[in-house]
Amino acid sequence: MPTGKIQVLLVSAKGLHDTDVFNAMDPYALLTYRSQEHKSNVASGQGSTPEWNETFEFSISGDEVPDLVIKIKDSDVGTEDDIVGEAKIPLEPVFLAKSIPPTSYNVVINDEFCGEIKVGLEFVPEETHEHGHRHGHHHEERNYGGWKESSY
Numbered sequence: 136m137p138t139g140k141i142q143v144l145l146v147s148a149k150g151l152h153d154t155d156v157f158n159a160m161d162p163y164a165l166l167t168y169r170s171q172e173h174k175s176n177v178a179s180g181q182g183s184t185p186e187w188n189e190t191f192e193f194s195i196s197g198d199e200v201p202d203l204v205i206k207i208k209d210s211d212v213g214t215e216d217d218i219v220g221e222a223k224i225p226l227e228p229v230f231l232a233k234s235i236p237p238t239s240y241n242v243v244i245n246d247e248f249c250g251e252i253k254v255g256l257e258f259v260p261e262e263t264h265e266h267g268h269r270h271g272h273h274h275e276e277r278n279y280g281g282w283k284e285s286s287y
Contacts, residue, residue, distance in 0.1 A: 137230045138260070139195055140193065140195065141168070141195050142190055142191070143166060143191045143203065143256055144189075145254055147185060148207060148250055149183065150249075151183040151220065152250065153183045154209045154219055155211070159181065161178065161180060161209060162177070162178050162219060164187065166205050167206070168195075168204070173191040200227060202225050204223055205222045205252060207219040207221065207222075222241060223240075229256045234256065237253045237254060240252050
């Protein structure tokens with residue numbers, strides 16, 4: 136299982152269902168991976184074609200790789216923010232390719248297509264402990280050294 140960081144470039148969205156009847160909606164994105172959550176800036180008045188161009192970072196570790204979930208919401212003053220839709224982005228391909236250029240993913244709500252979100256992904260692997268195995272024999276040498284001293 137890969138350990139490291141995923142950098143998510145949130146580029147833009149298009150074709151979103153505008154939930155705001157009177158004004159252009161003010162969309163923002165909520166990016167969630169496991170218990171880590173990031174919120175983008177609000178694209179004020181950008182309606183169904185917001186552009187964010189923001190980068191977020193998530194730490195990756197553990198055995199399972201859940202999808203990255205991006206929820207798009209409309210920031211409403213005085214009322215609860217409406218959910219516009221969400222995209223589930225599989226991370227497996229990123230571990231294999233190390234980076235995926237900005238790609239459009241479907242945004243859905245209740246299984247209905249309601250737009251696209253463009254996201255670029257990059258995986259930055261952490262230096263793993265596998266290197267530690269190569270250095271592992273240092274411990275043996277130390278023990279060996281200690282053994283030599285004790286039998287001196």
